[in-house]
Amino acid sequence: MGVDDLCNTSLVLGLSNFSSTVESKKLAQKFDGKISEPSLTLSLSGETYDQIHMVKKVDSNNKVFNDPSTDLYRQDSAASSFSNGSVKREREIGSEEVELEKVLSRISDEDEDGSNGRKKLRLTKAQSALLEESFKQHSTLNPKQKQDLARDLKLRPRQVEVWFQNRRARTKLKQTEVDCEFLKKCCETLTEENRRLQKELQELKALKLAQPLYMQLPAATLSMCPSCERIGGAAVGENKSNNPFTIPTKPCYYNPFNNQSAAC
DNA sequence: AAAGCCCGCTCCCTTACTTCA
DNA sequence: CCTGAAGTAAGGGAGCGGGCT
Structure with missing residues (x-):
């Protein structure tokens, strides 16, 4: 387009x-x-996204290193233990699962070094890919979809929900940038058109002053396009009076990306 | 039928952590 | 190694709609 x-x-x-x-x-x-x-399609290409999400692997010393061969569920344990935030919305999960979640959460709160510091979950390449794929199908999830996706990814529903939320935000940000660029272009074009019309107006005024007095018809009765120099706003037959020296009954809407003037 | 409350969902803003140049 | 920027998972507050009383 x-x-x-x-x-x-x-x-x-x-x-x-x-x-x-x-x-x-x-x-x-x-x-x-x-x-x-x-x-506009704003989804990131898989390649780009994958580059961003270069998979890291956690070794026994909690150091990370690149591991492109990492599989989908590499972070299973980490995924469930990295998030220690309160679980507000587990109501959709069965109460049993909620209890399990709470236990896991508690365990994660008292993890290895005993600190309660927030640790960051890094989704695997495969997890990200599946989430992306799902996002392409629908940018919001119903509880069932969320539940299923969470199960497939071995993540908590809340994590899936958060991922979708952040993904929507990124999409919106991208869209805003695109919109902004588009409006900038519109603005530039309109400015240019305005400049051109001002110039035409000046020329017409000069022309009018140069004409003999008898030829100076009242300006309000004239409707000539300065670009194509057609007189009258409607074709013969369109206008009831058939008088070319009338203002068009219908306003002309200007398209800034056409080269014709607004009067056409 | 209208009003008030609760719940679930989403968005927005922000924070904290990770990665990379 | 240090640092700042960028990316992103997650927390928390607010608004809104739907269901229930």
Whole structure:
């Protein structure tokens, strides 16, 4: 999709969907983020993402080193023990599982060195890939999906939920950047068009002054496009009066990415 | 039917940790 | 080795909708 296409079809739409304004944020929140956003694909390529998530392996001394061959569940124990935050939302899990979670959490709180410091879970390459894959299918999860995914990944549902939350935030940030770039381009184009129209106006004014007095028709009755130099806003037959020297009944909406003037 | 409460969900902001240049 | 930037998992607060009383 070229810039022209974008602008031809969605200048207004793009602005109204622009998600980084305060108002749209409020709206998005009001509608639970279900407001349609510009449909640009922002997902990171697997390769890039994998580079970012170069897999590390924890050795017996808690040192990390690269290990591209690491499998999906390498961090099983670490994954469940690294997060020591309170588990607020385990209600969807069966009470038995909740108890298990609590025990695991407690154990992790009193881990090896006995410190309560927050440790950071690093998802494996495979875990990230599966989460990405799932995110591509749906950016939000229902409880069942979350539960299933958590089971598949051997993570806690809360961790899956957090990953999706952060992933949505990253997507939104990317989208905001894209929107910002798009609006910058629109702004530049409009500025340029404005400059051009001002110049045309000056020329017309100069032309008008140079004309004999009898040719100086009231400006309000003239509607000539300075670009194509057609007179009148509507084609013959379109206008009831068939008078070319009238203001078009319908306003012309200007598309900044067309080269024609607003009057066309 | 309307009001108030609770719960679950999401978003936003922030913090803390990891990795890398 | 140190440091700052970037990436990201997670905590916590707030808003909103739905269900229940």
